[in-house]
Amino acid sequence: MRKAGVIGAGIAGIASAIRLAVKGYDVTVFEKNDYLGGKLTSFTQDGYRFDAGPSLFTLPEQVEALFKLAGQPTDEYFSYNRLPVITNYFFEDGTNIKAYAEKERFAQEVAEKNGESIQDVLHHLAKSAKLYEITEDVFLKKSLHKLSTYLNLNTVKSMFRLPELNVFTSMHDANKSQFKHDRTIQLFNRYATYNGSNPYEAPATLNIIPHLEFNLGAYLPKGGMHSITTSLVQLAEKLGVTFLKNAEVERIIQSNGKIKGIQANGHQYPFDIVVSNMDIVGTYRKLLPDNKPPEKLLSQPKSSSALIFYWGIKQTFPELDVHNIFFSKDYKAEFEHIFKHKLVCDDPTVYINITSKMEKADAPQGCENWFVMINVPNNENQDWDKIISTARENIKKKLSNILGSEIESLIETEAILDPRSIEARTSSSQGALYGNSSNNRFAAFLRHANYASKIKGLYFCGGSVHPGGGIPLCLLSAKIVGDMVPPASI
Known part of the structure; x- marks a missing residue:
């Protein structure tokens, strides 16, 4: 054999x-x-279970395809639930936007909170779907390095549609032309971080990413x-x-x-x-x-990395969901710090994943397992101990102010993952999460x-x-x- x-x-x-x-x-x-x-592993500490790495699950059919290929029933091995709310967004001015899985309801939410047109939001998601339609078969499912790919009829059709990919427009500029409120632009700019990039430099082609969540669905595996x-x-x-x-x-x-x-x-x-x-x-x-x-x-150039605090929180927060984002006030400055200065700003955007919202066994009763992450530069021998200490204080201050609870007193267990440990554990060059930016x-x-x-x-x-x-x-x-x-x- x-x-x-x-x-x-x-x-x-x-x-x-x-x-x-x-x-x-x-x-x-x-x-x-x-x-x-x-990176897709987990650990348990003091009664709390934490997913150590990726926390968002889309395109479940890619997992199901492996069971189908092997002739095995997926549900005997693996199952998942669709999230009714994809992400809960918190802004510095006190605005809270729920990204409902139902795109019409999400569009209504953005219209009510930011004054956008419902049709503009739905149109943006429709354009996202079109980007996926153009790129899926050719750019995602086939090698770009084989001549046979380019001799395929679907490839020829896609090549004629390349201008629709907005390669020469930045994600930020594309979103700015679509929406009128800075909060909406910031919300959609965030999707550049899904592959460790800068929305002010990355091509608008990355606006394909919202399609995966709003049109196809976001899930949490059981x-x-x-x-x-x-x-x-x-x-x-x-x-x-x-x-x-x-x-x-x-x-x-x-x-x-x-x-x-x-x-x-x-x-x-x-x-x-x-x-x-x-x-x-x-x-x-x-x-x-x-x-x-x-x-x-x-x-x-490599993608950004992550600094993650795994916190066991001895309290529940009804206003939080499985996925939560606390935006920085100056998003452009945040990315300049990461990609230009190779540092972390004092007001980083904070992401919190709480699987115990759906998986009750992941935390003790009356508690929550917080996966608290900020985007940081890849490892170029910065003073990470100092960065971690400063970031921890800034994160606690930000969350305490927005949630109205003093966070430090609620943390009963903690673990930390930074670019150095990501690089050491996974052999990722410079601790970058996504390879090249x-x-x-x-x-x-x-x-x-x-x-x-x-x-x-x-x-x-x-x-x-x-x-x-x-x-x-x-x-x-x-x-x-x-x-x-x-x-x-x-």
């Missing part, structure tokens, strides 16, 4: 393993940590986000995939431009193909030291391909390669790899 090795048990690595097992390969996944899932990992690992193991934890890969073995295997923990394992879910920078720098790296791609107008074409052009049998998946970061795109990168790899019988 032909063998496949997968480096890294992030969500894309697990999904790739499933797809290769279905194709008949004997698959082994190597994970350097003692847990699986990469058992929390980590259940995505656990359910897919269960499926993979049923298909015969072997997971090796505490197995750090040291080298990708090749000969005469062809894959031969992997060296991990001092042992060599023979493989016919290898899929790296490791960040593309680390893959080349550490695992392929004898190969000339694609410096232009590896040196692209999308601030460049042609960022989609500046991600590494899902295969190595000079090493036969080597493939790449995950957030640092095409089509990008975030759970849906990572799963799509695994699909692209799965479509490329020939069946084991060939």
Whole structure:
């Protein structure tokens, strides 16, 4: 039986393993940590359960597709609920806007609170859907580095519609031309952070993102986000995939431009193909030291990172929902700090995820599990201890003022994740959450391909390669790899 090795048990690595097992390969996944899932993991502390990483779930069909491919019933492994309120937004002037899942109700809310036209809001969401229609098949589900992609009729049709992607307009300028109130513009500018970018520089193409939430739906898996990992690992193991934890890969073995295997923990394992879910920078720098790296791609500016406080809060807040945003007063200054000065402003936008709103077992009775996150620059050896200390005080002050409760006295347990620990745990270059940033107008074409052009049998998946970061795109990168790899019988 032909063998496949997968480096890294992030969500894309697990999904790739499933797809290769279905194709008949004997698959082994190597994970350097003692847990699986990469960023998509969880932990429990003092009676509180926290999802450690991604907290928003969209495009559940990408997960369901793996069960369907394997001929297994999804509901025996995995289930989820649609959120009636996607996000609860709080502004410095006291305005509170609920982003209802029903887009007509959301449009009504924005009209009442910000004085926008209901039709303008719905038109913006319709344009978001059109962006997705143009890009889905070509830019998200296929390799941009294969000639066959461009010989496809759907690709030709999409190419004629490229002007509709607004590549040469920034997200902010596009939103400013659509809406009249700064609060509405700020709300929609926020979607640039979904792939670690700056709305004042990133192309308006990123206005595709609201479509995923408002037109297709936002969800919370039963058992929390980590259940995505656990359910897919269960499926993979049923298909015969072997997971090796505490197995750090040291080298990708090749000969005469062809894959031969992997060296991990001092042992060599023979493989016919290898899929790296490791960040593309680390893959080349550490695992392929004898190969000339694609410096232009590896040196692209990286996305932002995150500073996360996991707080066990001994109180409930009825005004909060699963997803909550407390906006900064000066959004442009916040992004200038992150991307220009590589620092954190004193008034950062604060995101709070509270899964215990729906998953009651995630916190003790009468308490809530707060995942408190701010966007920060990637790691360039800043004084993170000082940044963390200052940010913690500023976050507490902001939340205490808006919620009318002194937050410090409510925190009964705490854990912290910063760019240094993100980089150390997940091998993400500079602790960036999404690989290269999308601030460049042609960022989609500046991600590494899902295969190595000079090493036969080597493939790449995950957030640092095409089509990008975030759970849906990572799963799509695994699909692209799965479509490329020939069946084991060939």
